[in-house]
Amino acid sequence: MRMDLIQPFIGSLDAVLAEMMRAPATIADLAMEEDGYRCQGTAAVVLFRGQIEGRIILDMDPAAAAHIASLLADSEVDPSDPIIPEAVCELANMVIGNAVTQLNDRGFQFKVLPPSLLKEEQVDKAGEDSEATILSFDTKQGSVRLNIAMRYLARRSHDQTPVAVG
Amino acid sequence: MKQFEPLTRKNDAQPVRYLIVDDSVFARKSLARLIESFGGQIAGEASDGVSAIAEYTRVKPDIVLMDITMPQMEGIEAVERIVQEHPEARIVMVSSVGYQDNILAALQKGARHFVQKPVKPDALYEIIRYVLNDDGVTAGASQEHVR
Numbered sequence: 001m002r003m004d005l006i007q008p009f010i011g012s013l014d015a016v017l018a019e020m021m022r023a024p025a026t027i028a029d030l031a032m033e034e035d036g037y038r039c040q041g042t043a044a045v046v047l048f049r050g051q052i053e054g055r056i057i058l059d060m061d062p063a064a065a066a067h068i069a070s071l072l073a074d075s076e077v078d079p080s081d082p083i084i085p086e087a088v089c090e091l092a093n094m095v096i097g098n099a100v101t102q103l104n105d106r107g108f109q110f111k112v113l114p115p116s117l118l119k120e121e122q123v124d125k126a127g128e129d130s131e132a133t134i135l136s137f138d139t140k141q142g143s144v145r146l147n148i149a150m151r152y153l154a155r156r157s158h159d160q161t162p163v164a165v166g
Numbered sequence: 167m168k169q170f171e172p173l174t175r176k177n178d179a180q181p182v183r184y185l186i187v188d189d190s191v192f193a194r195k196s197l198a199r200l201i202e203s204f205g206g207q208i209a210g211e212a213s214d215g216v217s218a219i220a221e222y223t224r225v226k227p228d229i230v231l232m233d234i235t236m237p238q239m240e241g242i243e244a245v246e247r248i249v250q251e252h253p254e255a256r257i258v259m260v261s262s263v264g265y266q267d268n269i270l271a272a273l274q275k276g277a278r279h280f281v282q283k284p285v286k287p288d289a290l291y292e293i294i295r296y297v298l299n300d301d302g303v304t305a306g307a308s309q310e311h312v313r
Contacts, residue, residue: 087192097263098283101262101263101264111235114236
């Protein structure tokens with residue numbers, strides 16, 4: 001897995017959680033996905049297309065998801081409240097959008113699709129030509145996981161220097 | 167929530183009217199709270215580009231806060247269509263996806279400014295004030311204050 005493609009997502013999740021929760025998130029674990037992914041909480045998935053293709057799953061423990069929903073709603077939200085999935089989608093939108101911004105500004109051209117709620121508990125392994133990394137972050141309210149599966153299809157636009165001929 | 171010196175329209179001193187366009191109900195609620203803290207009024211809401219165009223024509227807001235990544239029609243295309251029909255439209259893009267090409271495309275289609283999510287209230291207030299003052303629409307609120 002190319003860490004230069006992963007790092008913006010780590011930085012973005014850390015920055016967005018710190019901004020919203022007013023507390024730092026620490027990386028607790030990093031692993032490669034081997035046999036698919038089993039969601040442990042409420043999860044949103046974002047697909048992206050272009051020079052980099054793939055998907056990212058943001059999976060939050062119930063207490064962490066309820067806390068984010070409370071912050072977004074500006075009122076207390078119970079862990080069983082049906083609006084929590086919407087809050088997780090919005091957080092995914094912010095985290096992934098900020099990371100995609102950094103990658104695009106570095107010359108990787110791709111776009112993201114709107115986030116959607118992941119309904120399956122078990123997600124199939126990423127394709128043979130993709131690598132998937134699972135990052136786990138600890139917050140005071142519980143764990144937040146990012147499952148990043150991507151394949152890199154082309155060189156960055158500013159890497160494509162013209163070849164001198166003649 | 168921090169309160170700001172209210173932004174009002176110059177011609178009639180009425181609150182500035184906003185149209186909020188975002189597919190996330192949380193984002194719309196969050197922006198609505200900020201707008202209220204700016205002394206503004208929510209004229210309408212839309213959750214995608216197609217309904218944003220219809221809603222703009224219906225409510226004729228003073229300013230539009232427009233997301234980019236949305237289902238059906240993305241924000242940049244909606245900006246183009248709204249500005250084609252209403253060249254006076256004042257649209258501020260509010261999105262987590264803020265790379266240069268995206269910002270440039272939005273500005274080329276007629277957006278006036280760009281704010282990245284998560285939105286910082288002070289930054290949004292200053293940008294709205296700037297965009298509205300640019301057309302002489304608002305009474306110039308020079309300093310924010312806590313009520």
